[in-house]
Amino acid sequence: MNFHLLKSLKVKILVLTSLFIAVTFAINWNLAVNTIEKEKKEDLKNILAHVLVESVDEYMVSNLTLSSDVTYLQTIPHNVMILKNSEVHNLHFTLTQTPAQFSDDVIGVSTRTHDYYLNISSDTKKIDQAVSKYANQLFEQYFITLLIFLGTSWFFLQRYLTPLSKLANQISAWKDDDPFAFSVKNVGSEIQELSFAFSNLIKRLDGFRKKEKELFKEMAHELKTPLAIMKARIDVYENDDTADKKKFISDFNNDIARLTSELKSILFFESSDFDQKTKFYVDEILTQVIAKTEILAHSRGLHLFVCADNFEVFISKKLFKKVLIVLIENALTYAKENSEIKIDVGANEKRVSITNVKNKEKFLFSSKIGHKILNRITQEINIKFEIFENDEIYCVNIFLDKQQGKS
Secondary structure, X not given: OOOOHXXXXXXXXXXXXXXHHHXXXXXXXXXXXXXXXXXXXXXXXXXHHHHHHHHHHHHOOOOOOOOOOOHHHHHOHXXXXXXXXXXXXXXXXXXXXXXXXXOOOEEEEEEEXXXXXXXXXXXXXXXXXXXXXXXXXXXXXXXXXXXXXXXXXXXXXXHHHHHXXXXXXXXXXXXXXXXXXXXXXXXXXXXXXXXXXXXHHHHHHHHHHHHHHHHHHHHXXXXXXXXXXXXXXHHHHHHOOOOOHHHHHHHHHHHHHHHHHHHHHHHHOOOOOOOOEEEEEHHXXXXXXXXXXXXXXXXXXXXXXXXXXXXXXXXXXXXXXXXXXXHHHHHHHHEOOOOEEEEEEEOOOOEEXXXXXXXXXOOHHHOHHHHHHHHHHHHHOOOEEEEEEXXXXXXXXEEOOOOOOOO
């Protein structure tokens, strides 16, 4: 499987991480440069203040005027020694009646001497050059560090995400009925979980296909008989001029009813393999099912009597609901009119019983395929059932504890 480089997860992780680190570097770089500049200006101001104090205390003459020349202070050996290794540039000594005001690119200090203010100032050219040099060096170091990080990150991303690409290739190459096992070892837990999940999905799909094949095989076998009978009736009626039309129509309707019953049993087992187990109370589902079947009960004058000792189960909710719907619909369809259908929920036995008074000798589970479908559904949700009947009643017991009941 080919991946587009710009859309790959590795590139996206690398770009986002690099962008984050680059922003972090830029902030740190800016803070470092500003801090260095501020400290250098503060240091220069302290040096100038020291020179000014020494000059006033030791080297100032009396009888000063505003026009007095104080440039000689720059040549005093003590001051020269102090300023020699500093970042002073374009040094000036001046006399003013008030403290001098200095611009942003000039560092200066003022002090009172006699009747005037002695001012010393220096521009920031050397400081600016030093800070610029330091900023360039720091930027180069950050840039090299970022390149090293990019290279190292790409190496490890390539190493740890390559199994994901191999998994995708293995999934693409997988064919039906082949076992699936991810062959790469020592991979990340996320990739391992993904491979396990896909392996389980394959097993479930395989199981579903097998059940589907069995279902269609049974369907073809069971539907073949009623279809053959219907074809035979047509042939007989077509070739027999004395055949009774009313009897033919009646028999054919019975055949259609049988065929419909078989199809209903088959359609009952629609795909529900991926319905997960959940915890719920039986009366929750029972209330929903009864609400859906009340119209049918009312039309036939039937009364649903519920005796519920509620309990909690942990099974497939969807399939359990399907079983209850079909059993109650079966009881409503074939119960004697104006009779009572009893639904008994027993917590001790973890049992649901549906009992109706007989009307006709025809029930959902009287057909062979009906029993097979019920067996399959109950196995799917890990329950058992039993059918009890006599001349008067028909009862289906569903046991949610598999230790009880017989199928």
